Amino acid sequence: MSNRIEFSSCIVCGATSFTDELVVTDWLVSNEDFLVKECNACSFRFTSNPPAAEHAGPYYETEEYVEHSDNAEGLINVVYHKARTWMLKYKLRLIRKHSDGKRLLDLGSGSGYFLNSMKNNGYDVNGVEISDKAVALCQNKFRIKAYSPTEFLANEIPGEFDVATMWHVFEHVYSYNEYFDMLHKKLTKNGTLIIAMPNYYCLEEKTYKKYWNGYDTPRHIWHFTPSTFPRFAKDRGFEMVKMTSLPLDMFYNSMISASYKKSFTFLPITVFVGLCSLMLSIFSFKRTSSVVYVMKKVEL
Template identity: 35%
Template structure:
């Protein structure tokens, strides 16, 4: 385990407890989430170090790395994914005004890149997990890079995407400058992360599945991610809600709380969260659009 002593956003060194959460997916261990007393950034602290964190991803249910995960919730996830993949493709086509070069960081098994490839995009993927990388390589018939350091490209990318990836990255202040260098001057960086200030996060508290400790090292809110990215010369140019996340997260959260998924409550909380977000902007998950400042 390693203990973080300095806030990645504002460099403050004082933290206070936020919540203690359980790892329901792999270890059943308890982990603490703290917040910075200066900027309110939330993070899992202490956390597994680089030599140990990989063991917390070894679960059949970890759907982002496994195209065959079973169960009703994961089946529903993949059904919704077909719709969201089209929505993501439509978004990048609109932002780029046509096809271009795209890098998907944390591409998992390559499902999103496959959608882009079929649409005529020049695709590049990065995925640290060896099993997921192997699946993506076979699916896409291209080499998938294990990290950003190994990406060799003469020209920068028009679009870079991180779909629920930034919360997993340990060295935020090391990775974000790399993304800046890999993006064209007029390119767009899309980052999707859970919002720990959302209605459903406040409702489920320590059972909120999107805390997903210890795999989620950081727990963003709209204000803290904007501050972090501004620190690295990125400006926020837009946000998009991920409306289905509220329902999926609620299904997992009810199961974590009682041991059994409550589908009616999940639908009710998902609807309530999305309704609240129309007033507050605090969707369960958000896609943030950044340009170079």
Template identity: 30%
Template sequence: MKLYLKTKDYSVSGEKFQLLHNLELDMLVTDPQPENLEKFYQSEDYISHTDSQETFLDKIYQNVKKHSLKKKLKLIGGQTKENKTLLDVGSGTGDFLLVAKNSGWKIDGVEPNEKARKRSKEKGVETFSNLNELSSNKYAVITLWHVLEHLPNLERQITKISSLLEENGTLIVAVPNYKSFDALYYKNFWAAFDVPRHLWHFSKESVKALFQKENMIVTKIRPMVFDSYYVSLLSEKYKTGKQNFIKACFIGLVSNLKAWRTKEYSSLIYIIKKA
């Protein structure tokens, strides 16, 4: 592996890291990868573990999340008509599981962060702390919404997740795309690198290759068009110390316009099936 770029943890610790390019998989790897990752999540600023609406960015995130929940529900609804069993890995504060439950899905969730699990439980959604706590159940749909990049022992985790999927089931994985225009524009300030919480940084080629090892194929790839705007807002803050809403929206728009041709959106949703 060779050095791709140097960056740092802008949101919690300020510690420096580098990204190494795995040429075989066309994937970036965070280096070093801390043994104790939990401390890097111990921040009120880590919004996916809270329901904060205190700051301008918080409000944007929560409003986009509400819109996204409807789209996610529609997406999983198109994957199965009969066995509506859902496992959400990295379920955060439980909002997606709650809307799925209210729409007739039989749900399970996995969330390692204790604070997020507690918030989820307050909403009536009980979750497990890790995949090993699950029984031998099989699921028609398994979702990982911006979670795969967080998982240590990546290939072993993919094997475990694959084993929990029904034979004709669907795995849905959403991850940032380091080949997007906003990633290339902001470089080491790109907020979706989010080191060291993001251990891996994917291209379309790397996602296909990783799941091929489990005899799984990517059947469709869909964009997450809002991500370029939110990520650009954070990236501007990291780069300049200011939110710079107009500049961030411009870069987010340019990223989406370029991606309309290249298909390299800021974040991508992969729909994956067993071969």
């Protein structure tokens, strides 16, 4: 696998001076190494040499990367399914708190579990999804229409939306400006944009470093934090109104990171790091491994 690209300037502040921060192996698919750089001006980190977008497909070819199946097998999957139900309720509460509108667009909608849960709570929902297989699943299982990213970017989705969500998706997106432009276009006046992403300024990263699954190179290109993302969003017409944590993600992240490290004390350390991280997140979302950014559209 080759055809790597290089970024010459910071997508947050435009600076061109970086520090080589760490080399992260693609533990999941290719076992290739990728360099994570940090901007010297604003501390934004990014995967500096990912494959070009048109060559990224093979790096997603793993069963584990597909959204977890319905066939719960093993402890991780059982826990995952319990956590998913809890998380769906958490997301509903968060959305209700920040928007009265009922038209929702979820980008990276996968097989549609989140959209279906929102539909059952009275929302008018659509998805955007890159995998044809997931689009078909969403349609057949839940009767929910999901569009391709190409259709989204070409403004071919009818109507406008009160809320748009991206749950652990934006860190994968190459055409970040085009996405923000179209989100700005598709959202109503004062529309709400909710984006969840990993946050490297967390305890798990300090514990697992290059094994921390939040890096997930080369699939994760952008490594935002609560210090860098508000500025990025503001420049593209979105004002930050709330930053908070996705509470259960820390246990999942800790488990996956420990499995990459092949740690013999896998379970106790995982639980310990997860609990410490949970405690820390109570005091500050800035130290949590998954941050949810809630933004309101403002006129540019």
